[in-house]
Amino acid sequence: MKVQQISVFIENIPGRLAEVTKVLGNAGVNIRALSLADTSDFGVLRLIVDKIDRAKEVLAEHQFTVTKTDVVAVEVPDRPLGLAGILQRLDAAGVTVEYLYAFVERMGENAVIIFRFDNVDEAVKVLQGAGIEILPGERIYNL
Amino acid sequence: MIMQDFGSTVLTCTPSYSLYLAEVAAELGVDIKSFALRVGIMGAEPWSESIRAEIEDKLNIKAIDIYGLSEILGPGVAIECIEEQHGLHIWEDHFIAEIINPDTGEVLPAGEQGELVITTITKEGIPMIRYRTRDITRLITEPCRCGRTHRRLERMSGRTDDMLIIRGVNVFPSQIESVLMKIEGVEPHYQLIIDREENLDSLEVQVExxxxxxxxxxxxxxxxxxxxxxxxKELLxxxxxxxxxxxxxIARSEGKAQRVIDQRVK
Incomplete structure (x- = not known):
């Protein structure tokens, strides 16, 4: 039920982001979703890709610091209060969202949002209990 | 990989170079810990106990500190014993060691920290008389567990000329290193950039x-x-x-590590 995300440490230097995407592209890795958190000195690029092990390998070869994290892909109704409803349930169950970002593609009537929780397993239980659709990794990587 | 082929048991280089070796070995997929290496004799740049622990762990050796200066004979003026790994025995049958106050030049009582001054007794070509080394240390007079009676120099805590004065505070790069090495997972590669912003000194610590x-x-x-x-902030x-x-x-050096970049206008 979890999706594997890779994160890359990027110094705030012109051209670094381009370098990451070039390394991945040349290795035939396709990016499915991404988010960039930035501070004044560095950024953390989080990616969902089709070939996660290959991506990690080529980035490490190019001296990037990479880490894998479990995140959850949730189908969110694409209408007002769609996301709010889900967040309320998580909040009521005491699950904290570390960060989230939206997926580029839609799944029919729904949007896909990637969540990073403090407690992934608990979050999955809460969402499933509430009948909210969670997308398995394979569907996300191959979308 | 000469070290591997010949089964070298002793490695002598700068501490930063030994870590560089370990890093390159890891990159090549070579297990340097499995080498026949037993002892590392390291010197020529200031290093800390935490760097020693790191070297001993990464290379599976005992690392000992050696001291010397090119004006006298290069490395070999003083060296730690493997038994104690604390304090470098200075060969007092060849050198007279004194500790002075670097500002006044006055000789300090045994045990006090100051600048090391060396006189060579047996050197024939270029003898040195009361040569100021600029190295800051202390003489340890207590007997050593190894049985040698030559007095020991405490690990050099810096040089009178590598001391940085940042906003009026005396800072030795080794102090910042000790802070970094206390934090789990932090790399021993760092650089200090000192600059001047609006007439105030600024210090930037770069950590990998x-x-x-x-x-x-x-x-x-x-x-x-x-x-x-x-x-x-707490320490300094x-x-x-x-x-x-x-x-x-951060640039790896094959010689002395370049830890400090001072961009202030002199």
Whole structure:
């Protein structure tokens, strides 16, 4: 039920982001979703890709610091209060969202949002209990 | 890989070069710990106990400190014994060691910290008489467990000329190193950039991020930076900027590590 995300440490230097995407592209890795958190000195690029092990390998070869994290892909109704409803349930169950970002593609009537929780397993239980659709990794990587 | 083929048991180089060797070996997929290496004799640049622990762990050896200066004979003026690994025995049958106050030149009583001054007794070509080394140390007069009776020099804590004065505070790079090495996972590669902003000295400490310290959550990284900042402030009383940089971006040296870049106008 979890999706594997890779994160890359990027110094705030012109051209670094381009370098990451070039390394991945040349290795035939396709990016499915991404988010960039930035501070004044560095950024953390989080990616969902089709070939996660290959991506990690080529980035490490190019001296990037990479880490894998479990995140959850949730189908969110694409209408007002769609996301709010889900967040309320998580909040009521005491699950904290570390960060989230939206997926580029839609799944029919729904949007896909990637969540990073403090407690992934608990979050999955809460969402499933509430009948909210969670997308398995394979569907996300191959979308 | 000559070391592997010949089964070398002793490695002698600068401490930073030994870590560089370990890093290259790891990159080549060679297990340097399985080498026949027993002892590392390291010197020519200041290093700390934590760097020693790191070297001993990464190369599976005992690392001992050697001291010398090119004006006298290069490395070999004083060396630690493997038994104690604390304090470098200075060969007092060849050298007279004195500790002086670097500002006044007056000789300090045994045990006090100051600048090391050496007189050579047996050197015939270029004898040195009361030569000021600029190295800061202390003479240890207590007997050593190894049985040698030559007095010991405490690990050099810096040089009178590598001491930085930042906003009026005396700072030795080794002090900042000791802060970094106390924090789990932090790399022994760092650089200090000193500059002047609006007539005020600024200190930037660059630290490499690695797989141990990296996290997908920005907050964790910021916490690491602020922890380093806080501990430096606690030790030295000065505020600095901590910049996390990508791995292997701080230049590796094959000789003496270039830890300090002072961009202030002299």
């Amino acid at each position: 991020v690695n797989e141990d310290t990296f996290s997908d959550a920005v907050k964790t990284l910021q916490d690491l930076a602020s922890r380093i900042r806080k501990e430096i 009383g000065i505020t600095c900027k901590v910049r996390l940089v990508e791995p292997k971006t």
